[in-house]
Amino acid sequence: MPSDFQLKLVNAIHRPLFRLSKGKVMGKGAGMPVLVLTTKGRKSGQPRPTMLTSPLQIDDKVVIVASKGGADRHPDWFLNLQADPKVEVEMGGTTRSMTAHIADAAEKADLWPKIVAGHDNYAGYQSKTEREIPVVVLAP
Numbered sequence: 001m002p003s004d005f006q007l008k009l010v011n012a013i014h015r016p017l018f019r020l021s022k023g024k025v026m027g028k029g030a031g032m033p034v035l036v037l038t039t040k041g042r043k044s045g046q047p048r049p050t051m052l053t054s055p056l057q058i059d060d061k062v063v064i065v066a067s068k069g070g071a072d073r074h075p076d077w078f079l080n081l082q083a084d085p086k087v088e089v090e091m092g093g094t095t096r097s098m099t100a101h102i103a104d105a106a107e108k109a110d111l112w113p114k115i116v117a118g119h120d121n122y123a124g125y126q127s128k129t130e131r132e133i134p135v136v137v138l139a140p
Contacts, residue, residue, distance in 0.1 A: 032119065035062065035091035037138075039080035047088075050077040054091070055119045056111065062089060062098070062138040063111060070128030078134060089138055096140060103135040111135050 032053035041048045056063035066078040081087055085100040103111055112135065116123040126133050 033057070033091060035064075035089055037064065037077055038088040038090070039077050040084045040086070042080045042083035048077065048080055050075075052077070055115045055122065060140050062091065063115065064136045064138065065115065065122055065125075066134040066136060067122055067125040070125035070133075072129050072131060074131070074134070078136070081136065087138065098138040098140055100136050100138050103137055107137070108135045111137075 032055050035052055035054055036049050037052050038047050038049045040046070052064050054062050054064050066075055068075040081100040082102070087098050087100050089096050089098050112122075115135070122133070
């Protein structure tokens with residue numbers, strides 16, 4: 001699994017190319033749309049952009065998974081949106097203000113099979129860790 005430093009380095013290279021091309025370059029990852037999720041740092045209060053993929057989009061909602069590659073701790077972006085669910089999502093050349101909510105057990109039971117049906121890497125990530133990997137729904 002990549003280190004936090006490696007993930008941040010890839011993010012720092014990927015984000016400018018993605019933004020300059022409005023998602024036309026590097027707009028897909030592992031067969032999923034790529035997005036920039038900007039959260040508010042829970043300690044600093046500063047904007048924290050992170051490159052992610054979305055395995056599922058339903059109507060105007062975007063579903064993301066806090067897998068961190070199966071790491072034993074949640075990604076920082078997830079901790080940030082727990083503290084403040086108001087986020088910015090840049091995807092497909094547009095930026096939208098959205099509100100994040102963590103799928104409850106029933107909602108996750110509905111979404112998870114759909115997620116892993118198209119992207120079995122998430123099932124592999126869940127098998128690597130004892131933590132329950134959260135599913136997050138972003139809505140306008």
